[in-house]
Amino acid sequence: MSVPTSSAERERLLANPGFGRVFTEHMVRARWTKDGGWSELQLTGYAPLQMDPGTSVLHYAQAVFEGLKAFQQSDGGVAAFRPDAHARRFRRSAARLALPELPEQAFLDAIDMLLEVDREWVPTAPDHSLYLRPLMYASEVTLLVHPSEDVELLLIASPSGPYFPRGVKPVTVWLSEDFSRAAPGGTGSAKTGGNYAGGLLAQAQAAEKGCDQVVWLDSREHRWVEEMGGMNLCFVFGAERPARLMTPALTGTLLPGVTRDSLLVLGRDLGYATEEGQISVDEWRAGCAAGTLTEVFACGTAAVITPVGTVKSAHGSWTVGDGGAGPVSMRLRQALVDIQRGAAPDPHGWLRHVRVSSGR
Ligand SMILES: *Cc1c(COP(=O)(O)O)cnc(C)c1O
Numbered sequence: 071m072s073v074p075t076s077s078a079e080r081e082r083l084l085a086n087p088g089f090g091r092v093f094t095e096h097m098v099r100a101r102w103t104k105d106g107g108w109s110e111l112q113l114t115g116y117a118p119l120q121m122d123p124g125t126s127v128l129h130y131a132q133a134v135f136e137g138l139k140a141f142q143q144s145d146g147g148v149a150a151f152r153p154d155a156h157a158r159r160f161r162r163s164a165a166r167l168a169l170p171e172l173p174e175q176a177f178l179d180a181i182d183m184l185l186e187v188d189r190e191w192v193p194t195a196p197d198h199s200l201y202l203r204p205l206m207y208a209s210e211v212t213l214l215v216h217p218s219e220d221v222e223l224l225l226i227a228s229p230s231g232p233y234f235p236r237g238v239k240p241v242t243v244w245l246s247e248d249f250s251r252a253a254p255g256g257t258g259s260a261k262t263g264g265n266y267a268g269g270l271l272a273q274a275q276a277a278e279k280g281c282d283q284v285v286w287l288d289s290r291e292h293r294w295v296e297e298m299g300g301m302n303l304c305f306v307f308g309a310e311r312p313a314r315l316m317t318p319a320l321t322g323t324l325l326p327g328v329t330r331d332s333l334l335v336l337g338r339d340l341g342y343a344t345e346e347g348q349i350s351v352d353e354w355r356a357g358c359a360a361g362t363l364t365e366v367f368a369c370g371t372a373a374v375i376t377p378v379g380t381v382k383s384a385h386g387s388w389t390v391g392d393g394g395a396g397p398v399s400m401r402l403r404q405a406l407v408d409i410q411r412g413a414a415p416d417p418h419g420w421l422r423h424v425r426v427s428s429g430r
Contacts, residue, residue: 285297305366
């Protein structure tokens, strides 16, 4: 085990953690083999991995991951947000990548184990959280292309500050027609690093065009809107009351976001009509011009809700509403954040409270 971090050093790291660059002191591991199945979960110190250069994942990218958060609760406890939904998605992603499915209970146990020992690493500042990153990869040493017979599971955690340190700020997006994220029959609905690797060049092109993020369109016609970077998209029609929320349906090329699902539920709770449908680029533009499409936002675990202010493409650009953060987006964001922090009731049972042996 590594040397424990002093509380002064931990406080220093937690004061300004950024996103995904500070890690807690421990991690959880498990190993799967074709012959023996899953090992017990094992808690170890956070440490570098030693890897044979012939390890399969380095060559063929057979790997999946998850991303979820644990929050300091206003009553002093700690709770993870919808870990059961993330456990299910982790299984589905694994199945698509021909990796073994981790039983959902083991996923939850790993989180409990890590939160219990690294309890002091859950940030208490508002808008801060502990980002949990489960991952699984092909650890067999072979250049043979086949489903790995040896697989490593890891759970690491990273205290994180607000994704937008200067508050929620609308982004400008680039509609990508030169690149595609996912195609029918591909891996678009699995949370796998290859989807991200294939998107980096498109993201660089978006930046070159003066945009913050890339918007993915369907790969066949480059006409139907799918996602924004690593987040789902949601379209708001009409004024605040009564507004209608529409998010692109899960066609198999979109990632089924837990935030997307949560906001559809909260939207209904707040009295909005909600719908999974489809929207073309032309409809997006025309809706903004006519004033019927009033807000657009992206949603995901890391940033919760990110308003889309301006849209650019090879064929022109336009603004959504007045280009600022809309009232429906901000209301939904607040409703979700309040549940996550225990500041509002949790009617859907989304929080998993972690029993901790010692208080702060
Ligand atoms: C993770 C991810 C999302 C958002 O999912 P959440 O469960 O809401 O965090 C959306 N799109 C892609 C491509 C993703 O990888």
